[in-house]
Amino acid sequence: MQLEKPLHIHRRHADASELAGIPWLQLLTLQERDKAVAELRVGDVAPGDFVCRLGRPVTYWFGVVEGLLKMSSDNDQGMTMTYTGVPPGGWFGEGTVLKREPYRYNIQALRKSVVAGLPVDTFDWLLDHSIGFNRFVMNQLNERLGQFIAAREIDRLNNPDVRVARSLAALCNPVLYPGVGDILRITQQELAYLVGLSRQRVNEALSALQAQGSLRVEYGGLRVLDLPGLRSTVVGSKK
DNA sequence: TCATTAAATTGTT
DNA sequence: AACAATTTAATGA
Numbered sequence: 001m002q003l004e005k006p007l008h009i010h011r012r013h014a015d016a017s018e019l020a021g022i023p024w025l026q027l028l029t030l031q032e033r034d035k036a037v038a039e040l041r042v043g044d045v046a047p048g049d050f051v052c053r054l055g056r057p058v059t060y061w062f063g064v065v066e067g068l069l070k071m072s073s074d075n076d077q078g079m080t081m082t083y084t085g086v087p088p089g090g091w092f093g094e095g096t097v098l099k100r101e102p103y104r105y106n107i108q109a110l111r112k113s114v115v116a117g118l119p120v121d122t123f124d125w126l127l128d129h130s131i132g133f134n135r136f137v138m139n140q141l142n143e144r145l146g147q148f149i150a151a152r153e154i155d156r157l158n159n160p161d162v163r164v165a166r167s168l169a170a171l172c173n174p175v176l177y178p179g180v181g182d183i184l185r186i187t188q189q190e191l192a193y194l195v196g197l198s199r200q201r202v203n204e205a206l207s208a209l210q211a212q213g214s215l216r217v218e219y220g221g222l223r224v225l226d227l228p229g230l231r232s233t234v235v236g237s238k239k
Numbered sequence: 240t241c242a243t244t245a246a247a248t249t250g251t252t
Numbered sequence: 253a254a255c256a257a258t259t260t261a262a263t264g265a
Contacts, residue, residue: 187248200253203250219248219259 014042014065014116021065022116023089023178027132039122043115051107051115052093058100060117063091064179067113068186070194073105084151085110085194087171087186089179094137097123110190143175160197164205165214165233167195172224185221209233 014037019025022040025033042065045051051062051069069086083105086092096103097120109115118126126133147170154166168191172180192202206217214230216223224230 188250189248199249200251207250217249 011041011043013037014040018042018065018114018116021088021179022063024091024133024136027136028126028130029132032126032130032133036118036122036126039119041117041119043117045109045113045115047109047111049109051109052103054104054106055102057102058093058096058120060119061091061093061097061123062107063116063118064088065114065116066179067115068110068190069113069115070108070110071105072108082194082196084147085171085186085190087177087180087184089177091140094140098127110193111187139175143173147173147176159235160201161205161208162233162235163195163197164191164202165209165230167191168209168215168222168224169227169230172227172230182225183218183221183223187220 014022019037019040025036028036041060045067052058052060054073064086066088068088069090071083071086071092072080073083074080086107092107093103095101100120127137150166150170154163154170157163157166168184171177171186172184174180188202188206189199192199195202197205206215206222209215209230210217212229212233214224214226214233216225
């Protein structure tokens with residue numbers, strides 16, 4: 001499977017550009033923000049590195065500043081199933097942090113990435129003190145619920161083009177992943193890995209989606225032109 | 240800053 | 253899975 005890599009990546013403080021990539025900071029008051037920034041840590045992770053592992057105690061609430069992570073889980077047979085990718089702007093694990101449960105999944109870097117972490121105690125403090133923070137977390141939980149329902153549907157789809165379209169739409173969710181914008185930085189190989197198809201098939205699907213005008217294929221990424229169109233893509237064409 | 244080279248990504252079979 | 257073509261990143265003058 002995968003190599004065991006060091007788990008704790010929190011190293012330095014975030015610089016200005018990294019702070020700008022953390023969506024919930026702007027919802028805080030100055031005092032709250034100061035405290036959060038003081039406790040925030042960022043670190044670089046290499047492809048294959050684990051950000052958190054299933055079963056380990058919760059230490060941080062994590063977010064992606066740059067790069068791409070993969071959320072996966074191992075079933076009892078040791079098979080790894082991938083739930084979703086986590087692009088820039090995505091924060092995850094509120095549920096486990098809230099309940100102080102062990103992580104229920106693995107988070108692994110798909111490529112070289114910058115990850116930010118907020119210590120659980122600071123998370124709790126913000127939850128107790130900040131209206132803006134509460135609103136963000138609530139929004140996040142609600143939106144993620146929708147994502148999981150959509151993910152189950154995607155799993156049942158047998159048409160590769162549609163699977164790719166829906167998965168892409170999920171990765172471009174502006175609420176969960178505000179750091180993405182209209183260009184999603186992801187290679188066809190990475191997308192293939194997330195969706196569970198061959199790179200060739202993904203390439204073919206992307207060409208079809210480009211022909212239908214939903215996106216444009218670019219080097220190292222995709223420009224999303226019609227997000228609703230991606231979501232409603234059906235076999236053959238748009239709904 | 241520019242030119243050259245290496246590495247990464249894509250399109251195709 | 254392999255290959256060539258294309259794009260980006262890295263290097264050094």
